[in-house]
Amino acid sequence: MKITVVGAGAVGATCADNIARKELAEEVVLLDIKEGLSEGKSLDMFQTAALLEFDTKIIGSTNDYSKTANSDVVVITSGIPRKPGMTREELIGINAGIVKSVAQNILQHSPNAIIIVVSNPMDTMTYLALKSLGLPKNRIIGMGGILDSARFKCYLSLALNCSPNDLHGTVIGGHGDTTMIPLTRLATLNGVPVSQFLSADQLKQVAADTMVGGATLTKLIGTSAWYAPGAAVAVLVESIVRDQKKVFPNCVYLEGEYGQKDICLGVPTVVGRGGWERIVDYKLNAEEQEAFNKSAEAVRNMNSVLSTLSL
Helix, strand or coil: EEEEEECCCHHHHHHHHHHHHHCCCCEEEEECCCCCCCHHHHHHHCCCHHHHHHHHHEEECCCCCCHHCCEEEEEEECCCCCCCCCHHHHHHHHHHHHHHHHHHHHHHHCCEEEEEECCHHHHHHHHHHHHCCCCHHHEEEEHHHHHHHHHHHHHHHHCCCCCCCEECCCCCEEECCCCCCEEHHEECCCCCHHHHCHHHHHHHHHHHHHHHHHHHHHHCCCCCCCCHHHHHHHHHHHHCCCCCCEEEEEEEEEEHHHHHHEEEEEEEEEEEEEEEEEECCCCCCCHHHHHHHHHHHHHHHHHHHHHCCCC
16 A cells, blocks of 8 residues: 655644554655755655554655656645635635646546545636546545544644543534534534523534634744644545544535535545545535525635636
């Protein structure tokens, strides 16, 4: 098994580190355009192997895509991170060209790879990758909902004073401050609805905190987060390479599911060796469906910017 992570910034490096520690592949390749960055970070990581007792080989490459050849899974984190005050929409013009170029280069060397898109704006970049590569839809996955759901469970655990591992909570819709939808109605603590423990106002506050989870961290540390995003990618990769069939909210191409077509948006999916294998219908109520439709409209507005770019 071979896994490539494109982009050796904080998210990409953390992602590669998590994948190596979990021993999800015999070889992990970390690639970046900055001279020496991926080589240095991969060597630093590999020097922890004797301390953490993992056997994954980690190599770095400065823009040499031949070293990524025959990768089974490729994670794209390339692009500039969101700066304080910058909207995800403002990232489109910069990151679209980067993501398309990376994806095309990857496909030349790994035609059978499953592509995981992390670059922001993630929903639009996933749609761009799908449309520009022409791959089967199940092999293009945008990672956003897993991270948003982890943040949802974090805020629920703080409100409930419980372990986040005892919680189930899902965030669907777009991966944006105003487009994600924390499904508070369906959240449970060991099978019991959290609404039995938290008031409507408390749940509303948890949802609000979740929706600005990324922006909160950007404001605090001056750039996008990396620990949780890197870990989120790793659990997605793990479900693929180990064929775990786990249900994760991922950004995937919809063809009528949840009432939407020709768009990549976050919905619950079963993830296995072939990528995302099927979409799970959570039977949204009228209020949730309305929110999902509004989220789709907002993402479509972002996607429309792609037609104005020379890619």
